Amino acid sequence: MTNSRFAASRRHVLGAAGAAFATAAVAADGDAPSAAPGVPAGGVHVAGSDEIPAALVGCGGRGGSAITDAFDARGGRVKLTAMADVFPERIVSVRKSLEEQFKERIDVTDDRMFIGFDAFRKAIDALPAGGIAIFATPPAFRAAHFAHAIERGVHVFMEKPVSIDGPSTRRIIELAPQADARRLKVAVGLMCRHCDRRRELQERLRAGEAGEIIAFRGYRTHTPIHDLDLAPGPEGESELMWQVKRFHNFLWASGGVFSDYCIHHIDEVAMMKGGWPTVADAVGGRHFKGKINDQNFDVYSVEYTFDDGVKFFYENRLMRNCRQHFGVYGQGSKGAFTVSTSGHSPAKSTIYRSQRMEKDNVLWTAEQPEPNPYRREWDHFIEAIVTDTPYNEAIRGAEAGLVTAMGRFSAHVGRPVTFQEMLECPEDLTAGVEHLTLESPAPIVADAEGRYPVPNPGRTKFELRGDV
Ligand SMILES: NC(=O)c1ccc[n+]([C@@H]2O[C@H](COP(=O)([O-])OP(=O)(O)OC[C@H]3O[C@@H](n4cnc5c(N)ncnc54)[C@H](O)[C@@H]3O)[C@@H](O)[C@H]2O)c1
Numbered sequence: 001m002t003n004s005r006f007a008a009s010r011r012h013v014l015g016a017a018g019a020a021f022a023t024a025a026v027a028a029d030g031d032a033p034s035a036a037p038g039v040p041a042g043g044v045h046v047a048g049s050d051e052i053p054a055a056l057v058g059c060g061g062r063g064g065s066a067i068t069d070a071f072d073a074r075g076g077r078v079k080l081t082a083m084a085d086v087f088p089e090r091i092v093s094v095r096k097s098l099e100e101q102f103k104e105r106i107d108v109t110d111d112r113m114f115i116g117f118d119a120f121r122k123a124i125d126a127l128p129a130g131g132i133a134i135f136a137t138p139p140a141f142r143a144a145h146f147a148h149a150i151e152r153g154v155h156v157f158m159e160k161p162v163s164i165d166g167p168s169t170r171r172i173i174e175l176a177p178q179a180d181a182r183r184l185k186v187a188v189g190l191m192c193r194h195c196d197r198r199r200e201l202q203e204r205l206r207a208g209e210a211g212e213i214i215a216f217r218g219y220r221t222h223t224p225i226h227d228l229d230l231a232p233g234p235e236g237e238s239e240l241m242w243q244v245k246r247f248h249n250f251l252w253a254s255g256g257v258f259s260d261y262c263i264h265h266i267d268e269v270a271m272m273k274g275g276w277p278t279v280a281d282a283v284g285g286r287h288f289k290g291k292i293n294d295q296n297f298d299v300y301s302v303e304y305t306f307d308d309g310v311k312f313f314y315e316n317r318l319m320r321n322c323r324q325h326f327g328v329y330g331q332g333s334k335g336a337f338t339v340s341t342s343g344h345s346p347a348k349s350t351i352y353r354s355q356r357m358e359k360d361n362v363l364w365t366a367e368q369p370e371p372n373p374y375r376r377e378w379d380h381f382i383e384a385i386v387t388d389t390p391y392n393e394a395i396r397g398a399e400a401g402l403v404t405a406m407g408r409f410s411a412h413v414g415r416p417v418t419f420q421e422m423l424e425c426p427e428d429l430t431a432g433v434e435h436l437t438l439e440s441p442a443p444i445v446a447d448a449e450g451r452y453p454v455p456n457p458g459r460t461k462f463e464l465r466g467d468v
Pocket of ligand 1: 057058059060061062063084085086087090116117119120136137138139141159160161189190191244245260
Protein backbone atom coordinates (compact mmCIF):
# COMPACT_ATOMS: atom_id res chain seq x y z
CA MET A 1 0.00 0.00 0.00
CA THR A 2 1.44 3.31 -0.97
CA ASN A 3 -0.60 6.10 0.39
CA SER A 4 1.61 8.91 1.43
CA ARG A 5 -1.25 11.09 2.66
CA PHE A 6 -2.43 8.60 5.22
CA ALA A 7 1.06 7.36 6.04
CA ALA A 8 1.99 10.93 6.85
CA SER A 9 -1.21 11.41 8.77
CA ARG A 10 -0.53 8.30 10.89
CA ARG A 11 3.03 9.46 11.70
CA HIS A 12 1.68 12.86 12.60
CA VAL A 13 -1.05 11.45 14.80
CA LEU A 14 1.19 9.08 16.70
CA GLY A 15 4.09 11.47 16.95
CA ALA A 16 2.41 14.60 18.15
CA ALA A 17 0.59 13.27 21.19
CA GLY A 18 -2.54 15.08 22.34
CA ALA A 19 -2.29 17.96 19.90
CA ALA A 20 -2.70 15.57 17.01
CA PHE A 21 -6.18 14.56 18.10
CA ALA A 22 -9.33 16.57 17.85
CA THR A 23 -10.17 18.08 21.18
CA ALA A 24 -13.36 16.29 22.08
CA ALA A 25 -14.98 16.44 25.45
CA VAL A 26 -14.25 13.58 27.81
CA ALA A 27 -17.38 11.91 29.14
CA ALA A 28 -19.19 14.33 31.40
CA ASP A 29 -19.33 11.79 34.22
CA GLY A 30 -15.55 11.48 34.06
CA ASP A 31 -15.79 7.72 33.60
CA ALA A 32 -13.60 7.49 30.52
CA PRO A 33 -10.90 4.88 31.04
CA SER A 34 -7.41 6.28 31.27
CA ALA A 35 -5.46 6.17 28.05
CA ALA A 36 -2.98 3.42 27.29
CA PRO A 37 0.67 4.39 26.77
CA GLY A 38 0.94 6.19 23.44
CA VAL A 39 -2.73 7.08 23.37
CA PRO A 40 -3.20 10.72 24.23
CA ALA A 41 -5.84 11.62 26.80
CA GLY A 42 -8.92 12.86 25.04
CA GLY A 43 -7.78 11.33 21.74
CA VAL A 44 -10.89 10.19 20.00
CA HIS A 45 -10.88 10.87 16.32
CA VAL A 46 -8.66 12.08 13.60
CA ALA A 47 -6.68 15.29 13.84
CA GLY A 48 -7.48 18.44 11.97
CA SER A 49 -10.79 17.34 10.48
CA ASP A 50 -14.38 16.71 11.36
CA GLU A 51 -14.29 13.76 8.99
CA ILE A 52 -13.69 10.25 10.26
CA PRO A 53 -11.99 7.99 7.70
CA ALA A 54 -13.39 4.46 7.53
CA ALA A 55 -12.20 1.17 6.06
CA LEU A 56 -14.76 -1.40 4.93
CA VAL A 57 -13.63 -5.01 5.37
CA GLY A 58 -16.06 -7.36 3.64
CA CYS A 59 -17.77 -5.62 0.73
CA GLY A 60 -20.89 -7.72 0.35
CA GLY A 61 -24.56 -7.03 0.96
CA ARG A 62 -24.29 -5.92 4.56
CA GLY A 63 -20.97 -4.12 4.14
CA GLY A 64 -22.46 -1.92 1.43
CA SER A 65 -25.47 -1.12 3.63
CA ALA A 66 -23.46 -0.56 6.81
CA ILE A 67 -21.31 2.12 5.18
CA THR A 68 -24.46 3.82 3.91
CA ASP A 69 -25.83 3.87 7.46
CA ALA A 70 -22.50 5.29 8.58
CA PHE A 71 -22.75 8.11 6.02
CA ASP A 72 -26.26 8.92 7.26
CA ALA A 73 -25.27 8.95 10.92
CA ARG A 74 -25.57 12.08 13.00
CA GLY A 75 -23.08 14.73 11.93
CA GLY A 76 -22.35 13.12 8.54
CA ARG A 77 -18.68 12.72 9.37
CA VAL A 78 -17.76 9.31 7.95
CA LYS A 79 -15.74 9.08 4.74
CA LEU A 80 -14.85 5.74 3.14
CA THR A 81 -11.13 5.67 2.38
CA ALA A 82 -10.16 1.97 2.11
CA MET A 83 -11.82 -1.31 1.15
CA ALA A 84 -10.87 -4.96 1.61
CA ASP A 85 -12.34 -8.22 0.38
CA VAL A 86 -11.20 -11.65 -0.74
CA PHE A 87 -12.95 -11.18 -4.11
CA PRO A 88 -11.87 -8.14 -6.19
CA GLU A 89 -15.19 -7.96 -8.02
CA ARG A 90 -17.03 -7.37 -4.73
CA ILE A 91 -14.97 -4.26 -4.01
CA VAL A 92 -15.33 -2.95 -7.53
CA SER A 93 -19.10 -3.29 -7.59
CA VAL A 94 -19.68 -1.85 -4.10
CA ARG A 95 -17.33 1.07 -4.77
CA LYS A 96 -19.07 1.83 -8.06
CA SER A 97 -22.52 1.76 -6.52
CA LEU A 98 -21.44 3.92 -3.55
CA GLU A 99 -19.71 6.43 -5.82
CA GLU A 100 -22.91 6.82 -7.81
CA GLN A 101 -24.87 7.69 -4.67
CA PHE A 102 -22.39 9.34 -2.31
CA LYS A 103 -19.58 10.72 -4.46
CA GLU A 104 -18.33 13.22 -1.89
CA ARG A 105 -18.14 10.57 0.83
CA ILE A 106 -15.90 8.15 -1.06
CA ASP A 107 -12.16 8.52 -1.42
CA VAL A 108 -11.03 4.97 -2.23
CA THR A 109 -8.26 5.12 -4.79
CA ASP A 110 -7.13 1.89 -6.47
CA ASP A 111 -4.14 1.67 -4.13
CA ARG A 112 -6.49 1.56 -1.14
CA MET A 113 -8.43 -1.44 -2.44
CA PHE A 114 -6.98 -4.57 -0.90
CA ILE A 115 -7.59 -8.19 -1.88
CA GLY A 116 -7.00 -11.40 0.03
CA PHE A 117 -7.23 -12.85 3.52
CA ASP A 118 -4.62 -10.32 4.73
CA ALA A 119 -6.42 -7.40 3.04
CA PHE A 120 -7.99 -6.43 6.37
CA ARG A 121 -4.54 -5.60 7.76
CA LYS A 122 -3.68 -3.33 4.86
CA ALA A 123 -7.05 -1.57 4.96
CA ILE A 124 -6.78 -0.98 8.72
CA ASP A 125 -3.16 0.15 8.34
CA ALA A 126 -4.34 2.66 5.72
CA LEU A 127 -6.40 4.41 8.42
CA PRO A 128 -5.03 6.99 10.78
CA ALA A 129 -5.49 6.22 14.48
CA GLY A 130 -8.99 7.29 15.43
CA GLY A 131 -10.48 6.08 12.12
CA ILE A 132 -13.17 3.40 11.95
CA ALA A 133 -12.83 -0.20 10.75
CA ILE A 134 -16.11 -1.79 9.64
CA PHE A 135 -16.15 -5.59 9.64
CA ALA A 136 -18.82 -7.25 7.47
CA THR A 137 -17.14 -10.49 6.48
CA PRO A 138 -18.49 -13.87 7.56
CA PRO A 139 -18.16 -14.05 11.37
CA ALA A 140 -15.30 -16.57 11.40
CA PHE A 141 -12.79 -13.75 10.88
CA ARG A 142 -14.11 -11.30 13.47
CA ALA A 143 -11.70 -11.92 16.35
CA ALA A 144 -8.54 -11.67 14.20
CA HIS A 145 -9.77 -8.47 12.56
CA PHE A 146 -10.81 -6.96 15.90
CA ALA A 147 -7.38 -7.71 17.41
CA HIS A 148 -5.57 -5.87 14.62
CA ALA A 149 -7.88 -2.85 14.80
CA ILE A 150 -7.19 -2.50 18.52
CA GLU A 151 -3.46 -2.79 17.91
CA ARG A 152 -3.64 0.03 15.34
CA GLY A 153 -5.81 2.29 17.50
CA VAL A 154 -8.92 2.45 15.33
CA HIS A 155 -12.55 2.32 16.41
CA VAL A 156 -14.55 -0.74 15.34
CA PHE A 157 -18.03 -1.40 14.01
CA MET A 158 -18.40 -5.15 13.62
CA GLU A 159 -21.38 -6.99 12.26
CA LYS A 160 -23.14 -9.71 14.19
CA PRO A 161 -22.44 -12.49 15.03
CA VAL A 162 -19.04 -11.61 16.48
CA SER A 163 -18.68 -15.15 17.84
CA ILE A 164 -20.15 -18.55 17.03
CA ASP A 165 -18.87 -20.94 19.73
CA GLY A 166 -17.03 -21.01 23.08
CA PRO A 167 -13.49 -20.26 21.88
CA SER A 168 -14.47 -17.40 19.52
CA THR A 169 -16.59 -15.88 22.32
CA ARG A 170 -13.66 -16.08 24.73
CA ARG A 171 -11.39 -14.37 22.19
CA ILE A 172 -13.72 -11.40 21.79
CA ILE A 173 -14.27 -11.13 25.57
CA GLU A 174 -10.49 -11.10 26.12
CA LEU A 175 -9.98 -8.40 23.48
CA ALA A 176 -12.77 -6.08 24.65
CA PRO A 177 -10.93 -4.49 27.62
CA GLN A 178 -7.89 -3.85 25.41
CA ALA A 179 -10.10 -1.59 23.28
CA ASP A 180 -11.29 0.24 26.42
CA ALA A 181 -7.73 0.70 27.59
CA ARG A 182 -7.00 2.51 24.32
CA ARG A 183 -10.23 4.53 24.57
CA LEU A 184 -11.50 2.95 21.38
CA LYS A 185 -15.24 2.68 20.75
CA VAL A 186 -16.68 -0.65 19.67
CA ALA A 187 -20.11 -1.15 18.09
CA VAL A 188 -21.70 -4.52 17.27
CA GLY A 189 -24.40 -4.73 14.58
CA LEU A 190 -27.17 -5.92 16.89
CA MET A 191 -29.27 -2.93 15.90
CA CYS A 192 -32.45 -3.99 17.77
CA ARG A 193 -30.76 -2.75 20.96
CA HIS A 194 -30.69 0.73 19.38
CA CYS A 195 -34.32 0.73 18.28
CA ASP A 196 -36.19 3.62 19.96
CA ARG A 197 -39.50 1.77 20.02
CA ARG A 198 -38.03 -1.43 21.51
CA ARG A 199 -36.36 0.75 24.15
CA GLU A 200 -39.75 2.24 24.97
CA LEU A 201 -41.25 -1.27 25.24
CA GLN A 202 -38.39 -2.28 27.53
CA GLU A 203 -39.17 0.65 29.85
CA ARG A 204 -42.88 -0.15 29.85
CA LEU A 205 -42.22 -3.81 30.66
CA ARG A 206 -39.92 -2.76 33.50
CA ALA A 207 -42.68 -0.50 34.78
CA GLY A 208 -44.94 -3.57 34.92
CA GLU A 209 -47.42 -2.66 32.17
CA ALA A 210 -47.65 -6.33 31.10
CA GLY A 211 -47.34 -7.59 34.69
CA GLU A 212 -44.79 -10.21 35.65
CA ILE A 213 -43.14 -11.71 32.58
CA ILE A 214 -43.76 -15.44 32.34
CA ALA A 215 -42.51 -16.47 28.90
CA PHE A 216 -41.32 -15.37 25.48
CA ARG A 217 -41.76 -17.09 22.13
CA GLY A 218 -40.17 -16.39 18.78
CA TYR A 219 -40.34 -17.64 15.20
CA ARG A 220 -38.16 -17.41 12.17
CA THR A 221 -39.67 -19.75 9.62
CA HIS A 222 -39.35 -18.96 5.93
CA THR A 223 -38.03 -20.03 2.58
CA PRO A 224 -34.21 -20.17 2.74
CA ILE A 225 -32.76 -16.79 1.76
CA HIS A 226 -29.42 -18.29 0.91
CA ASP A 227 -29.14 -21.28 -1.37
CA LEU A 228 -28.77 -24.30 0.86
CA ASP A 229 -28.41 -26.71 -2.06
CA LEU A 230 -24.71 -26.83 -2.73
CA ALA A 231 -24.94 -28.55 -6.13
CA PRO A 232 -23.07 -28.49 -8.45
CA GLY A 233 -20.20 -27.76 -6.06
CA PRO A 234 -17.15 -25.56 -6.44
CA GLU A 235 -16.79 -25.83 -10.20
CA GLY A 236 -13.74 -23.85 -11.32
CA GLU A 237 -13.34 -22.22 -7.91
CA SER A 238 -11.17 -23.33 -5.01
CA GLU A 239 -13.01 -25.25 -2.32
CA LEU A 240 -12.00 -22.62 0.25
CA MET A 241 -13.28 -19.63 -1.73
CA TRP A 242 -16.47 -21.50 -2.55
CA GLN A 243 -17.09 -22.17 1.16
CA VAL A 244 -16.36 -18.54 2.04
CA LYS A 245 -18.94 -17.42 -0.52
CA ARG A 246 -21.52 -19.83 0.90
CA PHE A 247 -20.63 -19.20 4.53
CA HIS A 248 -24.17 -19.82 5.85
CA ASN A 249 -23.80 -23.46 4.85
CA PHE A 250 -20.60 -24.14 6.79
CA LEU A 251 -20.34 -24.16 10.57
CA TRP A 252 -16.69 -23.03 10.65
CA ALA A 253 -17.48 -19.90 8.62
CA SER A 254 -20.65 -18.71 10.34
CA GLY A 255 -22.05 -21.11 12.94
CA GLY A 256 -24.61 -21.90 10.24
CA VAL A 257 -28.01 -20.36 9.63
CA PHE A 258 -29.14 -20.60 13.25
CA SER A 259 -26.23 -18.46 14.48
CA ASP A 260 -26.40 -16.08 11.55
CA TYR A 261 -30.17 -15.54 11.30
CA CYS A 262 -31.56 -16.10 14.78
CA ILE A 263 -29.21 -13.99 16.87
CA HIS A 264 -31.32 -10.80 16.55
CA HIS A 265 -34.47 -12.43 17.95
CA ILE A 266 -32.54 -14.07 20.77
CA ASP A 267 -30.79 -10.79 21.56
CA GLU A 268 -33.98 -8.74 21.66
CA VAL A 269 -35.57 -11.20 24.09
CA ALA A 270 -32.48 -10.89 26.32
CA MET A 271 -32.82 -7.10 26.01
CA MET A 272 -36.43 -7.24 27.28
CA LYS A 273 -35.55 -9.70 30.03
CA GLY A 274 -32.43 -7.80 31.09
CA GLY A 275 -30.15 -10.86 31.08
CA TRP A 276 -29.17 -14.04 29.27
CA PRO A 277 -30.82 -17.44 29.49
CA THR A 278 -28.62 -19.90 31.34
CA VAL A 279 -29.76 -23.15 29.70
CA ALA A 280 -30.78 -24.19 26.18
CA ASP A 281 -32.53 -27.46 25.47
CA ALA A 282 -33.17 -27.95 21.76
CA VAL A 283 -34.26 -30.41 19.12
CA GLY A 284 -33.63 -30.20 15.41
CA GLY A 285 -33.31 -32.30 12.34
CA ARG A 286 -32.70 -32.66 8.63
CA HIS A 287 -35.68 -33.57 6.49
CA PHE A 288 -34.68 -33.02 2.92
CA LYS A 289 -31.72 -31.30 1.38
CA GLY A 290 -30.29 -30.57 -2.03
CA LYS A 291 -27.99 -32.77 -4.03
CA ILE A 292 -24.99 -31.68 -1.98
CA ASN A 293 -25.75 -31.33 1.70
CA ASP A 294 -24.74 -28.35 3.78
CA GLN A 295 -24.09 -28.60 7.54
CA ASN A 296 -27.34 -27.02 8.81
CA PHE A 297 -30.43 -28.69 10.13
CA ASP A 298 -33.67 -27.62 8.41
CA VAL A 299 -35.49 -27.07 11.71
CA TYR A 300 -34.45 -26.01 15.20
CA SER A 301 -36.73 -25.74 18.24
CA VAL A 302 -35.08 -24.34 21.35
CA GLU A 303 -36.36 -24.00 24.90
CA TYR A 304 -34.23 -21.38 26.65
CA THR A 305 -34.55 -20.98 30.42
CA PHE A 306 -33.54 -17.92 32.45
CA ASP A 307 -32.23 -18.18 36.02
CA ASP A 308 -35.62 -17.22 37.48
CA GLY A 309 -37.39 -19.95 35.49
CA VAL A 310 -38.79 -17.68 32.76
CA LYS A 311 -38.86 -19.53 29.42
CA PHE A 312 -38.16 -18.49 25.84
CA PHE A 313 -39.39 -20.91 23.15
CA TYR A 314 -37.82 -20.33 19.74
CA GLU A 315 -38.48 -21.99 16.38
CA ASN A 316 -36.44 -21.75 13.22
CA ARG A 317 -37.44 -23.56 10.02
CA LEU A 318 -35.96 -22.91 6.60
CA MET A 319 -38.11 -24.78 4.12
CA ARG A 320 -39.98 -23.97 0.96
CA ASN A 321 -43.80 -23.99 0.77
CA CYS A 322 -44.30 -23.96 4.55
CA ARG A 323 -45.85 -21.36 6.85
CA GLN A 324 -43.72 -18.20 7.07
CA HIS A 325 -43.55 -16.49 10.45
CA PHE A 326 -41.10 -13.88 11.71
CA GLY A 327 -41.57 -12.32 15.13
CA VAL A 328 -40.98 -12.32 18.88
CA TYR A 329 -43.71 -12.11 21.52
CA GLY A 330 -44.10 -12.41 25.27
CA GLN A 331 -46.64 -13.30 27.91
CA GLY A 332 -46.94 -11.21 31.07
CA SER A 333 -49.25 -11.92 34.00
CA LYS A 334 -51.41 -8.92 32.98
CA GLY A 335 -51.16 -9.20 29.22
CA ALA A 336 -49.32 -10.39 26.14
CA PHE A 337 -46.91 -8.23 24.15
CA THR A 338 -45.18 -8.08 20.80
CA VAL A 339 -41.46 -7.31 20.87
CA SER A 340 -41.16 -7.17 17.08
CA THR A 341 -43.02 -8.60 14.16
CA SER A 342 -42.74 -9.07 10.39
CA GLY A 343 -39.11 -7.98 10.18
CA HIS A 344 -36.46 -6.27 12.25
CA SER A 345 -37.84 -2.81 11.42
CA PRO A 346 -40.37 -1.41 12.01
CA ALA A 347 -40.73 -3.43 15.24
CA LYS A 348 -44.40 -2.51 15.81
CA SER A 349 -43.94 -3.31 19.51
CA THR A 350 -47.30 -3.56 21.28
CA ILE A 351 -48.71 -4.37 24.73
CA TYR A 352 -52.20 -5.88 25.06
CA ARG A 353 -54.73 -5.54 27.89
CA SER A 354 -54.92 -9.32 28.29
CA GLN A 355 -53.57 -12.43 26.56
CA ARG A 356 -55.83 -11.72 23.56
CA MET A 357 -53.56 -10.18 20.91
CA GLU A 358 -56.16 -8.34 18.85
CA LYS A 359 -56.34 -4.77 17.56
CA ASP A 360 -59.33 -3.92 19.77
CA ASN A 361 -57.37 -4.99 22.88
CA VAL A 362 -54.24 -2.82 22.57
CA LEU A 363 -52.95 -1.07 25.70
CA TRP A 364 -49.99 0.62 23.94
CA THR A 365 -48.44 0.35 20.50
CA ALA A 366 -45.28 1.88 19.08
CA GLU A 367 -45.73 5.21 17.33
CA GLN A 368 -45.20 5.09 13.56
CA PRO A 369 -43.09 5.73 11.57
CA GLU A 370 -40.16 4.28 13.52
CA PRO A 371 -36.61 5.60 13.32
CA ASN A 372 -34.40 3.13 11.46
CA PRO A 373 -32.41 1.12 14.06
CA TYR A 374 -29.58 0.49 11.56
CA ARG A 375 -29.14 4.27 11.42
CA ARG A 376 -29.64 4.76 15.16
CA GLU A 377 -26.83 2.33 16.03
CA TRP A 378 -24.51 4.50 13.95
CA ASP A 379 -25.84 7.71 15.58
CA HIS A 380 -24.96 6.28 19.00
CA PHE A 381 -21.55 5.00 17.90
CA ILE A 382 -20.49 8.27 16.23
CA GLU A 383 -21.75 10.27 19.18
CA ALA A 384 -19.55 8.17 21.49
CA ILE A 385 -16.52 8.69 19.25
CA VAL A 386 -17.00 12.43 18.96
CA THR A 387 -17.63 12.94 22.68
CA ASP A 388 -15.08 10.29 23.76
CA THR A 389 -17.70 8.56 25.86
CA PRO A 390 -16.94 4.97 26.92
CA TYR A 391 -18.69 2.69 24.42
CA ASN A 392 -17.99 -0.98 23.95
CA GLU A 393 -20.58 -3.53 22.82
CA ALA A 394 -18.07 -6.32 22.25
CA ILE A 395 -18.75 -8.40 25.37
CA ARG A 396 -22.51 -8.12 25.04
CA GLY A 397 -22.21 -8.98 21.34
CA ALA A 398 -20.05 -12.02 22.12
CA GLU A 399 -22.52 -13.17 24.76
CA ALA A 400 -25.35 -12.87 22.23
CA GLY A 401 -23.26 -15.05 19.89
CA LEU A 402 -22.69 -17.56 22.67
CA VAL A 403 -26.35 -17.80 23.70
CA THR A 404 -27.35 -18.28 20.07
CA ALA A 405 -24.68 -20.98 19.74
CA MET A 406 -26.17 -22.69 22.84
CA GLY A 407 -29.41 -23.29 20.92
CA ARG A 408 -27.65 -24.61 17.84
CA PHE A 409 -25.20 -26.76 19.84
CA SER A 410 -27.94 -28.29 21.97
CA ALA A 411 -29.90 -29.32 18.86
CA HIS A 412 -26.73 -30.64 17.19
CA VAL A 413 -25.56 -32.76 20.11
CA GLY A 414 -28.98 -33.72 21.47
CA ARG A 415 -28.70 -32.60 25.08
CA PRO A 416 -29.20 -29.41 27.15
CA VAL A 417 -26.27 -27.02 27.38
CA THR A 418 -25.63 -24.30 29.94
CA PHE A 419 -24.16 -20.84 29.33
CA GLN A 420 -21.02 -21.77 31.30
CA GLU A 421 -20.60 -25.11 29.52
CA MET A 422 -20.86 -23.37 26.14
CA LEU A 423 -18.39 -20.69 27.18
CA GLU A 424 -15.87 -23.34 28.24
CA CYS A 425 -16.58 -25.66 25.28
CA PRO A 426 -13.26 -26.63 23.65
CA GLU A 427 -14.67 -27.27 20.17
CA ASP A 428 -13.10 -24.45 18.15
CA LEU A 429 -14.96 -24.09 14.85
CA THR A 430 -12.83 -21.17 13.64
CA ALA A 431 -9.43 -22.53 14.69
CA GLY A 432 -6.65 -21.35 12.38
CA VAL A 433 -8.72 -19.08 10.12
CA GLU A 434 -6.29 -16.24 10.78
CA HIS A 435 -3.65 -18.21 8.81
CA LEU A 436 -5.75 -18.77 5.67
CA THR A 437 -4.41 -17.60 2.32
CA LEU A 438 -6.10 -17.64 -1.07
CA GLU A 439 -4.25 -20.93 -1.75
CA SER A 440 -5.11 -22.69 1.55
CA PRO A 441 -7.13 -25.89 1.63
CA ALA A 442 -10.65 -25.47 3.00
CA PRO A 443 -11.14 -26.05 6.74
CA ILE A 444 -13.51 -28.95 5.98
CA VAL A 445 -13.85 -31.25 2.99
CA ALA A 446 -16.61 -33.42 1.59
CA ASP A 447 -16.31 -37.22 1.50
CA ALA A 448 -16.04 -39.24 -1.72
CA GLU A 449 -19.80 -38.94 -2.22
CA GLY A 450 -19.74 -35.14 -1.83
CA ARG A 451 -21.14 -35.12 1.73
CA TYR A 452 -19.85 -32.64 4.28
CA PRO A 453 -19.69 -33.71 7.93
CA VAL A 454 -22.97 -33.03 9.74
CA PRO A 455 -23.86 -33.09 13.43
CA ASN A 456 -25.33 -36.36 14.71
CA PRO A 457 -27.37 -35.71 17.89
CA GLY A 458 -26.83 -38.31 20.58
CA ARG A 459 -23.79 -39.82 18.93
CA THR A 460 -20.99 -37.39 19.68
CA LYS A 461 -20.10 -35.06 22.54
CA PHE A 462 -19.46 -32.09 20.25
CA GLU A 463 -20.96 -30.82 17.00
CA LEU A 464 -18.38 -32.04 14.51
CA ARG A 465 -15.57 -33.53 16.59
CA GLY A 466 -15.83 -37.30 16.80
CA ASP A 467 -15.40 -37.47 20.63
CA VAL A 468 -18.03 -39.62 22.27
N1 LIG B 1 -27.23 -6.64 11.19
C1 LIG B 1 -27.92 -7.23 10.24
O1 LIG B 1 -29.15 -7.18 10.21
C2 LIG B 1 -27.20 -8.00 9.17
C3 LIG B 1 -27.80 -8.22 7.94
C4 LIG B 1 -27.12 -8.97 6.97
C5 LIG B 1 -25.86 -9.48 7.26
N2 LIG B 1 -25.30 -9.25 8.49
C6 LIG B 1 -23.99 -9.83 8.83
O2 LIG B 1 -22.98 -9.26 8.00
C7 LIG B 1 -21.99 -10.24 7.71
C8 LIG B 1 -21.84 -10.35 6.19
O3 LIG B 1 -23.05 -10.79 5.65
P1 LIG B 1 -23.47 -10.47 4.12
O4 LIG B 1 -24.87 -10.84 4.00
O5 LIG B 1 -23.03 -9.08 3.78
O6 LIG B 1 -22.57 -11.51 3.32
P2 LIG B 1 -21.91 -11.31 1.87
O7 LIG B 1 -21.42 -12.65 1.40
O8 LIG B 1 -22.84 -10.55 1.00
O9 LIG B 1 -20.66 -10.38 2.18
C9 LIG B 1 -19.52 -10.83 2.86
C10 LIG B 1 -18.31 -10.23 2.15
O10 LIG B 1 -17.14 -10.52 2.89
C11 LIG B 1 -16.13 -10.95 1.99
N3 LIG B 1 -15.15 -11.74 2.74
C12 LIG B 1 -15.27 -13.03 3.13
N4 LIG B 1 -14.19 -13.37 3.90
C13 LIG B 1 -13.39 -12.29 3.94
C14 LIG B 1 -12.15 -12.02 4.58
N5 LIG B 1 -11.54 -12.95 5.33
N6 LIG B 1 -11.61 -10.80 4.41
C15 LIG B 1 -12.23 -9.85 3.67
N7 LIG B 1 -13.42 -10.04 3.06
C16 LIG B 1 -13.99 -11.24 3.21
C17 LIG B 1 -16.89 -11.72 0.92
O11 LIG B 1 -16.16 -11.89 -0.26
C18 LIG B 1 -18.12 -10.84 0.76
O12 LIG B 1 -17.92 -9.81 -0.19
C19 LIG B 1 -22.45 -11.53 8.39
O13 LIG B 1 -21.84 -11.67 9.63
C20 LIG B 1 -23.93 -11.33 8.57
O14 LIG B 1 -24.48 -12.03 9.65
C21 LIG B 1 -25.94 -8.51 9.42
